Amino acid sequence: MTTKGEKTTPAAGGRHARPTTRRAIVGRLSWGLADQAASSMTNFAVGIYVARSLGLAAFGVFSLAWVTYGVVLNVSRGLATDPLVVRFSGVPEWAWRRAVARSSGTAIGVGSAIGAACLMVGLCLGGSVGAAFACLGVMLPGLLLQDAWRFSFFAAGVGRKAFVNDLVWGVALVPALVVAARVGSVAAFVLAWGASAAVAAVYGCLQSGIRPQVTGARVWLREQRDLGYRYLVENVSLSGAVQLRAYGLGAIVGVSAVGVVRGAELLLGPFLALLMGLSLVTVAEAARVLRQTPHHLARFCLLLGGGQAVAALFWGAALLLVPDRAGELVLGDVWHAASQLVVPVTLGVASAGLGTGAAAGLRALAAARRSLRCQLVASICYVGGGLGGAAVGGTTGSAWGVAFATMSSSAVWWLQLRSALRERHQESILDSFPP
Numbered sequence: 001m002t003t004k005g006e007k008t009t010p011a012a013g014g015r016h017a018r019p020t021t022r023r024a025i026v027g028r029l030s031w032g033l034a035d036q037a038a039s040s041m042t043n044f045a046v047g048i049y050v051a052r053s054l055g056l057a058a059f060g061v062f063s064l065a066w067v068t069y070g071v072v073l074n075v076s077r078g079l080a081t082d083p084l085v086v087r088f089s090g091v092p093e094w095a096w097r098r099a100v101a102r103s104s105g106t107a108i109g110v111g112s113a114i115g116a117a118c119l120m121v122g123l124c125l126g127g128s129v130g131a132a133f134a135c136l137g138v139m140l141p142g143l144l145l146q147d148a149w150r151f152s153f154f155a156a157g158v159g160r161k162a163f164v165n166d167l168v169w170g171v172a173l174v175p176a177l178v179v180a181a182r183v184g185s186v187a188a189f190v191l192a193w194g195a196s197a198a199v200a201a202v203y204g205c206l207q208s209g210i211r212p213q214v215t216g217a218r219v220w221l222r223e224q225r226d227l228g229y230r231y232l233v234e235n236v237s238l239s240g241a242v243q244l245r246a247y248g249l250g251a252i253v254g255v256s257a258v259g260v261v262r263g264a265e266l267l268l269g270p271f272l273a274l275l276m277g278l279s280l281v282t283v284a285e286a287a288r289v290l291r292q293t294p295h296h297l298a299r300f301c302l303l304l305g306g307g308q309a310v311a312a313l314f315w316g317a318a319l320l321l322v323p324d325r326a327g328e329l330v331l332g333d334v335w336h337a338a339s340q341l342v343v344p345v346t347l348g349v350a351s352a353g354l355g356t357g358a359a360a361g362l363r364a365l366a367a368a369r370r371s372l373r374c375q376l377v378a379s380i381c382y383v384g385g386g387l388g389g390a391a392v393g394g395t396t397g398s399a400w401g402v403a404f405a406t407m408s409s410s411a412v413w414w415l416q417l418r419s420a421l422r423e424r425h426q427e428s429i430l431d432s433f434p435p
Contacts, residue, residue: 031159035150038166042173046193047266052332053181059334060259061186065132067246072114074239076144078232080106081151083224089155100152102216107148109217111141131187139194146197149204161207169200234375241379245386249398257395263331263338264345267319286364297361298421305357309350316346344399348406355410358417370416378409
C-alpha cells in the first residue's frame with residue numbers, strides 16, 4: 001500500500017503520477033515563458049519607440065549598442081548565472097543565498113569592467129555612435145545585475161519573482177522613454193533603457209534580501225572555472241557572431257542596414273521571446289526526461305524544436321498579410337525596408353527553433369564537446385552567411401545568407417545529438433554485460 005505522496009511521484013507509477021508530472025512541467029515552462037514575455041515586451045517597446053522617434057539611421061546606431069549589450073550579457077551569463085543554475089538549483093536556501101551573493105557580484109564586476117571599456121571607446125569615437133556606447137558603458141552594471149536576478153530566482157524555483165522583477169522594469173521604462181523622446185537622441189534612449197533596468201536591479205535586492213558581493217567574484221570564478229569558462233565560450237561565440245555580422249553589415253552596406261535587420265527581427269519578436277523563454281527551463285526538463293524515460297529524449301527534443309519551428313512559420317506567414325498602414329504604425333519609416341526581410345528572417349528563426357530542441361538534448365546528455373563544436377560551427381556559418389550575403393546582395397542578401405546558415409547549423413545540432421544518443425546507447429549495452 002502506498003501513501004498519498006508516493007502516488008504523485010513518477011517512480012511510484014500510479015495513475016496520478018503522469019498528470020502531476022505534466023502539471024509541474026507546464027508550471028515551470030509557464031513561468032519561464034511569462035518572464036521572458038515581460039522581458040521581451042520591455043525590449044520590444046524600446047526598439048519600437050526608438051524606431052518611430054529617431055528614424056532609420058539613428059535606429060541603426062541604437063542597434064549597434066544593442067548587439068554589443070547582447071555579447072556582454074552572454075559573458076555575464078557564462079561566468080555568473082549559468083554555473084549558478086546548474087549547481088545551485090534546488091539546494092538548501094543558505095547555499096543558494098551564498099552562491100547568489102557571489103554570482104550577482106560577479107555580474108556587477110563584469111558589467112563594471114566591460115562598461116569602463118565601452119565608456120572609453122565611446123569617448124574616443126565621439127558623435128552619436130560614441131555617445132551611445134559611452135552611455136551603454138555607464139548602464140551595463142545595472143543591466144547585468146537585473147538579468148542575474150532572473151536566473152537566481154529560477155534557480156530557487158520562484159520564477160514568479162523573476163516575472164515581477166521584469167514587470168517593475170517595464171513600469172519604470174514608461175516615464176524614462178517619455179523623457180528620452182523629449183531629448184530626442186540615441187544616447188537618451190540608451191540611458192532611459194539602462195536606468196529603468198537599474199531600478200529593477202535594486203528591487204531585486206529587496207525581493208531576495210541579498211546584497212551582491214563584488215568582492216566574492218574572484219572566489220566564484222575560481223570555484224566555477226570548470227563550468228564558467230566553457231559556458232563563456234559557448235555563449236559568446238554566437239552572440240559575438242551576431243555582433244560581427246552587425247558591424248560588418250554596417251561597414252559593407254551602411255548603418256541604416258543594421259536598423260533594417262533589427263526592425264525585421266522585432267517583427268518576429270514573439271518567437272524570439274519564445275526561444276529565450278523556453279531556454280530558461282528546457283535543459284532541466286530534458287534532463288528529467290533522460291533520468292526517467294531516456295528512450296523518450298529524442299522525441300521530446302523533436303517535439304520541442306519542431307513545435308517552435310512550426311509556430312514561427314505561422315507567425316511569419318501572418319506578417320506577410322499585414323497591410324503597410326498597420327506596419328507603418330508599428331515601425332514607422334523602418335517598416336518598408338524591414339518588411340522585405342520577413343521571409344528570410346522567418347526561416348532563420350524557425351531553423352533556430354528547431355535547433356534548440358537538439359541543443360537541449362546535448363546539454364542534458366552533458367555532451368560538452370559536441371555542444372561546443374556545434375556552437376562554433378553555428379557562429380562561423382552565421383558570420384560567413386551574413387557578411388558574404390551582404391557583399392553579394394546587400395541587406396537582403398545578408399538576411400538570406402543568415403537564413404541558410406541557420407538551417408545548416410540546425411542540421412549540425414541534430415546530427416550531433418543523434419551521434420550522442422547512439423554513443424550513450426552503446427555504452428548502456430556494454431554496461432549491461434558483467435565484467
